[in-house]
Amino acid sequence: MAKQDAAEVEAIERDNATFSVFETLMTxxxxxxxxxxxxxVHLAVSKFMQSEEDTILFQDILTTAVAILVGLGVSYRTRIVNNGIHDSLLVRKxxxxxxxxxxxxxxxPTFLSLLFARQFTILNLVxxxxxxxxxxxxxxxxxxxLVLFNGQIYDDRFTYIKALGLNCILAFVLEKVSQLKSFDRVECNLFSILLTNVLFLIDSPTIHFQVLQNVLRGFVVAVAVNYPLIKLTSRCNKYLRSALLLSTFVCVLPLTVMYIFEIDGQNPAVWLYYYISSSSVRIKITFSWLIGLLFLIPNIMVFKSNFSLDSSRKIWHFIVLILxxxxxxxxxxxxxxxxxxxIVSFLAVEYLRYLKLAPFGEYFDSKLRSxxxxxxxxxxxxxxxxYLVIGVASPILINDSLVGVISLxxxxxxxxxxxxxxxRHRWPGTNKTYEGTSAFVVATAACSLSFKFFLGEFKDVSFTKLMSICLFSGLLEGNxxxxxxxxxxxxMLLIREIFK
Incomplete structure (x- = not known):
């Protein structure tokens, strides 16, 4: 208690005396x-619980979820019983x-697994x-x-146990790298579960998933190889250090990908060249992307000062829609x-920005920070x-869905x-407004209907359900x-599948 003055201790004790879990959760x-x-959840259960096997799965989901919530509750009660002491400081309940x-x-994770990778539903929940x-x-x-004694897990249980270990390591790494500031613990665990599925669990024959999986593995290996070098070169000349780290990263990543991954028996880079050059449509798309980015990026940088920070950030959202x-x-x-x-390219860019390699690292960092x-x-x-590229790309990669483009x-x-x-009018407990939510609902509804009638999207979703998707999503975004x-x-991806 010596680290806290009497007034602070008194204020915390007063807050703890009046604290109510029920009132906190019932805002x-x-x-x-x-x-x-x-x-x-109710709609998903009503739609998908059609057989005895489905009933057993939902019962196992419920049982496992209750067990996890009990574990979280016990952890909370233990800290309360210990008088709220943490690092010799009295803390608020x-x-x-x-x-x-x-x-x-x-x-x-539970419902995305249920809809798109049912065999991993219980594991992802665990x-x-x-x-x-x-x-x-x-x-x-x-x-x-929880994994060993679950009846829905029929495959190699040792694989699932290894997945639990990998997930634990990934969450720990994300917490350390982000310092629990860039990502909070919920986000670290969400991303660790996503990475565990992509890197280790899912085995898809589609080329785009294999590209994502193996290039991401190459990125992880390159970062792992660089980690001890970061420590060893911390006192070296900054230019020598930067050259060593950059050259190691740009060599290890492609070499690892080429070592672990082939497409039709070919080097992936060679395959990609012939894949693009064999189609006039792909060549046109590639050139349109390059020309668009070469024109847009410098202009946005130049005219950024004419826009507010929020507007200049949202321009990229519209650009993604167009591209x-x-x-x-x-x-x-x-x-x-x-x-x-x-996705992996953006991770690599952020990794290199994070290292702030000389001589352009500080400049690069300042431009992205703007x-x-x-x-x-x-x-x-x-x-x-x-977050933007993952939010846009994931629904397309998972289910050919444009809900990420529409929503973001x-x-x-x-x-x-x-x-x-x-x-002018804010939702309780948030900084978001009713007016912003109304704009979200109207914009996504108009865009979704346009895609439905002119691009053939949402053919399996009725008009009423499509409007409900936009309304529910807007209300959730606002609160x-x-x-x-x-x-x-x-x-949006989940409820679109449920309403399908």
Missing amino acids: PEKIAQVAIVGST ADILPDFNTLYLLYL MTFNYADMAPYMRLPIQTV VVPPLKQDPEFVKIALAGT FADFRDDRGPIIISYI GVGDSLASIVGNRWG SVLNDNILVPSF
Whole structure:
């Protein structure tokens, strides 16, 4: 207690005396989120629980979810019993309570698996227990028990146990790199589950997924090789250090990809060259992308000062819409391959920016930071453009769906611009406005209907259900505080599949 003065201790004790878990969880915005998520869960159960096997799966999901929630509750109660002492400081009970966004940590991996990779549903749900505030030597045995004694897991259980270990390592690395500032613990665990699925669990025959999986593996290997060099060269001349780290990274990544990955018996780079050059459509798409980016990037940089920070950031959302949608209708597989490569390219760009390699590292960092908002400034990683490309690309790669483009390229952009300029009435508990939410709903509805009638999207979704998708997504976007680029495309993809 010596580290806290008497007034601070008194204030914390007063807050703890009046603290109520029930009242904390029953705020209007949280009730709205639970209602929206709960309604989609109910719809999913009603639609997909058609056989005895489905019934068993949903029962196992419920049982596992309850076990995880009990574990989180026990962890919370243990800290309360210990008088709220943490690092010799008295802390508020409200700060000990698990993050409300844990709801999405349980919801998103479980239902995305249920709809698109059913065999991993229970495993992905079990991996969310990694969020529990326990030491790994306590968490992993509990997760292993949940996996070993689950009737829905029929395959090699040792593979699932290895996945649990990999997920634990990835979450730990993300927490250390982000310092729990760029990403919070919920986001670290969401991304660790996503990476575990892509890097290790899913085995898809599609070329775009194989490109994503193997190039991402090459990126991970290159970063791992560079890690000890970062430590060893910390006292070296900055130019020598930068040259060594950059040359190692740009050599290890492609060499690793070429070593572990072949397409039709060919080097992937050679295959990609012939793949593009064999089609006039692909050549035109490639040149249009290059010309568009060469024209747009310098102009946006030059005229950025004429726009507000929010407007200059949202311009990129509109650009993604223009660059993705027309080519996708011309050659969808090529666009998906390009998006798979773009995800890893953005990760590589962010990694090199993070290292701030001389002589251009500081300049590069300052230019990217000029588009950063408060979430990017919290920690060492600039997350916005990574979230944007993942949010746009993931629905296309998973299910050929344009909901990411619609929600982020149109809905989120207009919601932010309208909300910041004309918004006057705020949703309880958030900084978002009713006006911004209305803009989101109207924009996504108009865009979705245009895609339905002119591009052939949403053929299996009725007009009423399509409007409901936009309305539910807008209400969730307005009431939630989880990053929109993660939550909204994922939710729209889920509810679109449920309403299909």
